[in-house]
Amino acid sequence: EDKVVQSPLSLVVHEGDTVTLNCSYEVTNFRSLLWYKQEKKAPTFLFMLTSSGIEKKSGRLSSILDKKELSSILNITATQTGDSAIYLCAVEITSGGSNYKLTFGKGTLLTVNP
Amino acid sequence: DAGVTQSPTHLIKTRGQQVTLRCSPKSGHDTVSWYQQALGQGPQFIFQYYEEEERQRGNFPDRFSGHQFPNYSSELNVNALLLGDSALYLCASSLARGVVQYFGPGTRLTVT
Numbered sequence: 001e002d003k004v005v006q007s008p009l010s011l012v013v014h015e016g017d018t019v020t021l022n023c024s025y026e027v028t029n030f031r032s033l034l035w036y037k038q039e040k041k042a043p044t045f046l047f048m049l050t051s052s053g054i055e056k057k058s059g060r061l062s063s064i065l066d067k068k069e070l071s072s073i074l075n076i077t078a079t080q081t082g083d084s085a086i087y088l089c090a091v092e093i094t095s096g097g098s099n100y101k102l103t104f105g106k107g108t109l110l111t112v113n114p
Numbered sequence: 115d116a117g118v119t120q121s122p123t124h125l126i127k128t129r130g131q132q133v134t135l136r137c138s139p140k141s142g143h144d145t146v147s148w149y150q151q152a153l154g155q156g157p158q159f160i161f162q163y164y165e166e167e168e169r170q171r172g173n174f175p176d177r178f179s180g181h182q183f184p185n186y187s188s189e190l191n192v193n194a195l196l197l198g199d200s201a202l203y204l205c206a207s208s209l210a211r212g213v214v215q216y217f218g219p220g221t222r223l224t225v226t
Contacts, residue, residue, distance in 0.1 A: 004156075006156075034213075034214065036217075040219075041204075041219045041220040041222075042204070042219045043157070043204070043217045048213060048214055088157070090156075090157075092213055099169055100170075100213070101147070101170050101172070102147070102206075103159065106154070106155055106156045107156050
């Protein structure tokens, strides 16, 4: 059974701290790994990673994939209260051709206190 | 550019009833996927529609069915509602050959 595990499940930090969120996976037919931020309802896309060892960066957020270790990390530097959200890791699994689906982890609830 | 839209926002139903949720994909997208997100859980894949056909399905019973229309919008139908069907139902759209799925704001379904 395909599995995506995120850790920690929740995290409380102070503004300005740096956080690292983890995602590990055991899936068949891996195609890519995606990170989403969910504040109230709609998850919003952050990063898509397909190649191992190549860091994706957007402002204070960055992410990297390690295909050997079947894992990814999401780093947030100089956290702000607006970073408070659930961060979801999803693995894209293909069943051939253009058939694919996302399998999500449970998410990490990040709370940034002022 | 309109993003993914879903209706209704909230819905309260009684056990045994049937419900229909609606989704309009992001402009230019032709593939729609539906997810169920229970409280404290990540979204779980229900099924995906492309070219008006169900292309893939997750581990959900036949009570969950869907439809895609020629304009790429989609409906999710759930029959014989159970208390356990209470959840946030998310619709996501993408391009058939794309990877990134863009999510709508969801429909919060409460079954009493």
